[in-house]
Amino acid sequence: MSRSTGKNQLKVVEHPLQANLQESQIKVSELAEKPSSARSTLLARLIPWVSKGGFAILDQGLISGSNFLVSILLARWLVPDQYGAYAVAFGIFVLLSLVYQSLVLEPMAVFGGSAYRDGLRGYLRSLLWIHVTISVAIVAVFGASALGAELFHSRMLAGALAGVSIASPCILVFWLARRSFYLELSPGKAASGALIYSLLVLGALYLLFRRGLLSPFTAFVLMGFAALATGSYLWVRLRRELPQTASIPRVAEVWPRHWSYGRWALASCVAGWIPAYIYYPLLSSFGSMAQSGQLKALMNLTLPMEQTKGALSLLLLPYAAGVLHRHGQSRAGSLSIRMTMVTSGGAIAYWAIILPFTKPVFHFLYSGKYMEVAYLLPVVALGSIVWSAAFGPAISLRAMQSPALVFTAFSLATGLSVLVGIPATWIWGLKGAIWSGNLADVLSMVIVVVVLRLKLAGRNVSLKEIPFWRAAPKQPLPGEIPIE
Numbered sequence: 001m002s003r004s005t006g007k008n009q010l011k012v013v014e015h016p017l018q019a020n021l022q023e024s025q026i027k028v029s030e031l032a033e034k035p036s037s038a039r040s041t042l043l044a045r046l047i048p049w050v051s052k053g054g055f056a057i058l059d060q061g062l063i064s065g066s067n068f069l070v071s072i073l074l075a076r077w078l079v080p081d082q083y084g085a086y087a088v089a090f091g092i093f094v095l096l097s098l099v100y101q102s103l104v105l106e107p108m109a110v111f112g113g114s115a116y117r118d119g120l121r122g123y124l125r126s127l128l129w130i131h132v133t134i135s136v137a138i139v140a141v142f143g144a145s146a147l148g149a150e151l152f153h154s155r156m157l158a159g160a161l162a163g164v165s166i167a168s169p170c171i172l173v174f175w176l177a178r179r180s181f182y183l184e185l186s187p188g189k190a191a192s193g194a195l196i197y198s199l200l201v202l203g204a205l206y207l208l209f210r211r212g213l214l215s216p217f218t219a220f221v222l223m224g225f226a227a228l229a230t231g232s233y234l235w236v237r238l239r240r241e242l243p244q245t246a247s248i249p250r251v252a253e254v255w256p257r258h259w260s261y262g263r264w265a266l267a268s269c270v271a272g273w274i275p276a277y278i279y280y281p282l283l284s285s286f287g288s289m290a291q292s293g294q295l296k297a298l299m300n301l302t303l304p305m306e307q308t309k310g311a312l313s314l315l316l317l318p319y320a321a322g323v324l325h326r327h328g329q330s331r332a333g334s335l336s337i338r339m340t341m342v343t344s345g346g347a348i349a350y351w352a353i354i355l356p357f358t359k360p361v362f363h364f365l366y367s368g369k370y371m372e373v374a375y376l377l378p379v380v381a382l383g384s385i386v387w388s389a390a391f392g393p394a395i396s397l398r399a400m401q402s403p404a405l406v407f408t409a410f411s412l413a414t415g416l417s418v419l420v421g422i423p424a425t426w427i428w429g430l431k432g433a434i435w436s437g438n439l440a441d442v443l444s445m446v447i448v449v450v451v452l453r454l455k456l457a458g459r460n461v462s463l464k465e466i467p468f469w470r471a472a473p474k475q476p477l478p479g480e481i482p483i484e
Contacts, residue, residue: 055187056315057308059178062194064307066201071300074219075293076367077209082156084280084289086216087296089160091277093168093220096138098273100172102266104130105179106398107258109318112183122248124180124238129251130258131176135169142168154289156216163220170224174231180238182318193234200226264404271410275417275440279433282425291430297370298377298434301361302384305350309343309391320399333396333456340392347388351381376434383438390445393452405451413443 071090075083104127116123142165150158174197181190204222208214283291320335354361355378362374397406421436428435 055191056182056312059187059191059194060307060310062191062198064303064310066198068300068303068307069202070205070219070223071296071303072365073205073209074214074216075297075300075365075369077214078216080290080293080369081288082216083296084284084291084293085154085156085160086219087292088157088280088284088289089164089216089220090296091280092142092161093164094277095270095273096142096164096168097172097175098269099266100134100175102269103258103262104134104172105175106317107261108176108179109182110261110321110399111257112180112318116249119249120180120183121242121244123254124242126249126251126254127176128173130255131169131173135172138168139165141165156289160216160220163217163224167220167224167227170228170231174227174234177231177234177238181234182315187315189237190234193230196233197226197230200229264407267404267407267411271407271414272444274414275421275437278418279421279425279437282422283430283433286426287429294370294373294430295433297362297366298373298380300365301354301377302380305347305384305388308346309388312339312342313391313395316395317399320395324399333452335399336392336396336452338392339395340389343388343391344385347385351385355381373430376431379431379434379438383434383441386438386445387441390441390448393448397448397452397455400455402455405455406448409448409451410444413440413447416440416443 074086078086108123108127112120112123142161146158146161146165149161174193178190178193181187201223204226205214205219208218208222279295280292283295316339320339324335358374358377359371362371362377394406394409417436417440420439421433424432424436426432
């Protein structure tokens with residue numbers, strides 16, 4: 001009995017000692033494992049975003065890669081006047097796509113990631129009705145433009161514009177389906193559609209060339225056909241995967257929201273379009289359609305970098321909107337810096353690879369054509385790098401639901417550059433057009449950074465708040481422009 005009691009007492013004494021020893025061992029092991037645990041947590045957070053970013057770049061890379069190859073192959077297979085007509089019509093298509101992006105796609109990225117997050121299926125149904133209305137307007141307006149070009153200008157340009165009016169609704173509904181997957185942060189599913197589209201459009205282009213049917217008109221029509229087929233596949237997949245929603249927002253509710261946001265995004269996109277594409281019709285008017293083809297041949301080499309930024313914006317705009325919605329606008333500055341570093345660094349790296357091999361690249365891409373303008377590629381590269389620096393601030397302002405400020409910045413830059421660009425293009429031709437575009441890029445970058453900083457400082461931003469427009473000395477000399 002006493003021996004048993006002694007054993008029990010001994011156990012009582014030993015138990016806390018063992019507990020302390022075990023506790024110490026656990027703490028030591030936790031300290032030893034803490035760095036690896038932190039690393040594993042960081043990797044667990046980083047890997048999904050690397051994967052999503054990779055699929056976003058792959059998605060846009062497939063689309064931009066196929067469009068890039070189409071532009072290159074058309075430059076090789078069409079005569080310069082035909083390629084110039086394609087370049088002018090393609091610039092008009094870009095304007096259409098900007099209208100659609102501003103009024104449908106960009107607001108969808110913002111509101112689909114916030115206000116309609118819990119009812120995406122019904123929200124997308126309303127957007128489809130908006131798409132139908134816009135498509136009818138596109139066909140009517142640009143069908144009439146093609147008829148006018150046939151009567152008064154050029155049969156080649158008329159055919160290209162007719163192709164744009166047919167292809168645009170098909171391509172835009174395909175884009176709407178692709179962007180819908182980004183609302184769920186699922187760019188991999190969008191990339192599968194991009195792969196199908198790329199194979200269809202390149203295969204059809206080769207068949208048209210082999211049969212001698214290639215022209216600006218047929219090039220646009222085949223792109224429309226490929227987009228319609230792929231878009232139908234993506235919409236079927238979306239319908240199967242998106243959950244049912246109890247309420248469906250009416251078009252009468254969705255459209256005013258999109259218009260309120262998108263009208264300023266539209267204005268800023270048009271302001272950005274003008275210095276980039278206005279010189280195609282100007283060159284064809286002041287010089288020849290072939291000069292528009294030369295400008296297009298130079299600008300083709302900016303497409304990989306521009307489309308990479310486009311891919312990142314598909315992912316970063318809804319992400320930035322969500323971050324600012326949860327944490328407030330104070331995070332906009334750091335987001336802007338990180339995005340700008342990525343795009344600017346990427347642009348510098350890209351051109352560092354391309355520029356040392358300018359002549360071999362031109363010879364390879366265009367089979368000896370357009371070598372007479374290859375020396376202007378460094379000037380084009382300069383503008384591309386500067387334009388990339390405006391990416392971060394512009395995305396931040398849009399995510400802050402302040403597209404009016406982006407319009408303020410871009411429209412001011414566009415107005416100043418076009419005042420210089422029109423006479424410069426008339427006097428110096430292609431060189432004047434390129435340098436005028438670069439001027440717009442520099443002004444856009446500087447002004448959009450200033451506008452973002454004023455916004456983050458809590459200032460009520462207007463034209464008068466921008467340094468270029470502030471009141472100058474109270475008594476400027478007569479006839480002089482006030483200087484800051």
